[in-house]
Each structure stands twice: as structure tokens, then as C-alpha cells.
Amino acid sequence: MHLAIIGDDSLPDSTLVHAKMLHELASEFIKQGHTVIIIAPGKPKQAERxxxxxxxxxxxxxxKSGKLRGHGKIKRAINETLLSFNAWLAVRREIEKEPFDGVIYxxxxxxFGLLVKKIKAKNSCKxxxxxxDMFPQWAIxxxxIRKGSLIEKYFRYFESVNxxxxxxxxxxxxxxxxxxxxKYQDKFKTHVLYNWADINASFPRSGNADLRETYGLQGKVIFFYGxxxxxxxxxxxxxxxxxxxxxVTNAHFLFLGQGDEVTLVKETIESQNLTNTTxxxxxxxxxxxxxxxxxxIGLFSLAASHKTHNFPGKLLGYMVESLPILGSINEGNDLSGVITDVNAGYILVNGQDAEFCNAAKALAADKNLRKQIGDNANRLLASQFSVESAAKIILNNLNS
Known part of the structure; x- marks a missing residue:
């Protein structure tokens, strides 16, 4: 099959987990003999469309597209609204020469709903x-976003098109x-598709201590959020x-990334003198x-107010590297059972601060415990979250 994969960010510049996930999915399709094109926003000032x-x-x-992240909510909303329009202008002649047999978005x-509809109509494919991301629900x-507002109605329209x-x-x-x-009864054909990762993608451990030397973290147990x-x-x-x-003198927290709360993190580190946090x-x-x-140790957190049951893609990278997982979730999130049933980490409900801290202290204190739980996390990845499994599910549906 000749497949299109559509996403809002892409390698090599993206730091987002889903950009890597879509790249790994494309690689798996190619291994199976298919051809793949990833369609994604480029840069605002690129010379060609x-x-x-x-x-x-x-x-x-x-x-060619406006920037989607790090430039304010209104500007981002405008640029995202234009995604399908800008993409269609760029690819409409190309898909006449290279028609797709399936679109994955x-x-x-x-x-991207409007773009997908146009490609399907042009290529007669599924x-x-x-x-x-059940947006705008999580933002409400x-x-x-205020429930019942014009802004909600605006985003709900594009959600329905999607x-x-x-x-x-x-x-x-x-x-x-x-x-x-x-919510939607039998209006759509749905099923579970877990997030995925290439289970053979572990970065070779060279034995050097670049990270620890650079940031003065020798002898520290590093709790990492990326x-x-x-x-x-x-x-x-x-x-x-x-x-x-x-x-806990041997523990250090390392946060890495971008987003709306970077300023909050910076200001809190300074105001509370968190010398154990970088x-x-x-x-x-x-x-x-x-x-x-x-x-x-791999960290994650989900807001307590969430109603949906998010499975952060970053967990897959932690599993690839056999890191024990320490996370905090919204009440009732079924991620807890997935992780704890196989002893791949500690998962607490957001707000259980004392229990969260006790779990962190246990991991910081015991290297053997970290290894045991980390190995369990890696085995969980192989059994339920492999890219091969995801590719099989997607292709079986497109071919049905």
C-alpha cells in the first residue's frame, strides 16, 4: 500500500514524542513492504510551498505553515485552523501523481479533518x-475554555469534522x-490502539557521564521528566x-521540554530555592x-481535573530504556492498572502527595529496586506497546 501519515510535527527538529512515534510507524510499514509519505507542517519562511x-x-x-507552539494561544489557534488549507494547497497536485491507498492521521x-476528507475524495481511499487528545474537552x-462559549463551539466544529x-x-x-x-454511541468505528515504540531503539550506553558531569550530578539518582x-x-x-x-541528598529532578508552564517551573525553582531541580x-x-x-527514573504527571484517560507517550521512551516509572494521574485513569499490575512503576492519584513522595524516596534509596521495576517496564513495552502491534492493527482496519 501507498500510505500517507499526517501529523502536526515531525523529525528531525521536533522534540515531541508523537513525531518519533509516527516516524517509527512509518519505518515499520516500510519494513513490511509498503511505501509511506509523512505530511507535516514545515517552516513559515521556507522558500517553497x-x-x-x-x-x-x-x-x-x-x-509551509505558521508556528504552532510557543507563540501564544491565539496565534496557535489561527495557525492550526489553517493547517488543512495550507497542506492541501501544497499537496493537491502531488497526490494526483502519487495517489494514496490509505491515510493515517x-x-x-x-x-486535519478537512485535509483528510479532500485526500479521501481525490484518491478514493480509507x-x-x-x-x-480529546480537545477541546480537556481544555474545558x-x-x-468556558463551556457553552463561542470558542467552544468553534473548536467543537473542527472536532466533529476531524x-x-x-x-x-x-x-x-x-x-x-x-x-x-x-458519547457518540455507534456513530464511529472505534477500538483500542495503544501508544507504541520501537522496542529495539534503546540508545547505546557508552559508559560516559556527560549529563552528570555537565550539570554536577555525580552520585545523584536522577528523576527525569521529558x-x-x-x-x-x-x-x-x-x-x-x-x-x-x-x-533527600542523593535525589535530583531534571525537567526538559517546552510548553505553557515553563515560566511557572522557572519561577518556582527560583522562589522555593529548589537546588535539587534543573x-x-x-x-x-x-x-x-x-x-x-x-x-x-521516568516521571510523568496528569492534571487531577482530567476526565479522559491519557497514556503519555513519554512513558514508552522510559520503557525502552528500562526506567522505573513514577507517575501521578487523574482519579480512575486505567493507566494505573497497566503499570502497577506488572510492577513496572508506582502510580498515585494527583493529590496524594505523601504517598507520591514515599514512592520517590523508595526508588531513590534502592538501586536493585529500580533495576527490577525498570526491567518489568521494558517487558511490558514488548508485550503490549510494540510498533509492530500498532502497525498490524492499523493495516488490518484499512484493509477491511
């Missing part, structure tokens, strides 16, 4: 939506599937953990993997 490039034998079509963003839950463009929808967990089907630093993650939750661990800006995927290979 469409730039073509190759990474690891995967073809990328990058269309990833949400977020919520704004589409598969990888639904990871967080109080960022869903209606799909022939099949893969949701990231059983409870997310239940939430979605309860990825989006935003409202949905409730970074204040992780900062409270770091504060409660100030007296904030780093986003890095390339290669550098990110190198850092992952040198840290000890």
Missing part, C-alpha cells in the same frame, strides 16, 4: 484516526474507548514532589535519547 526530504529512507512532505492536532475540564473524516478511530486505552463510545510542560501535565504537582524531596530547554530526538540513557 512544499519541501520534500528524506530521513531514514522515509519521505517527508513539509508544507494523528490528533492532536484537531484540524482513513484511520489515531485519537490521543481545565477551565481554559471525527467524521475517519473510517476507523484508535483510542489509547479501554476507558477512553468507553468514554468515546458512550516532554510537554503544560497545563494538562500539572507541573506544579511535580514541583511539589521536588520540594518534598529537598532533604530545567532544560527542548533538545533534538537524538540528544533526548542520549539523556534518557543516563537517567534513573
Amino acid at each position: 512544499l519541501n520534500k526530504s528524506f530521513i531514514d529512507n522515509i519521505t517527508y512532505w513539509k508544507f 494523528y490528533s492532536p492536532s484537531t484540524f 482513513s484511520y484516526l489515531i485519537l490521543r 475540564d481545565e477551565g481554559l 471525527y467524521s473524516a475517519s473510517d476507523y478511530i484508535g483510542l489509547m486505552s479501554p476507558k477512553n474507548l468507553t468514554l468515546f463510545t458512550d 516532554g510537554n510542560i503544560g497545563h494538562a501535565q500539572d507541573m506544579g504537582n511535580l514541583l511539589r514532589l521536588a520540594h518534598s524531596m529537598k532533604e 530545567l532544560l530547554p527542548s533538545v533534538s530526538q537524538a540528544k533526548y535519547k542520549e539523556i534518557l540513557s543516563q537517567v534513573d
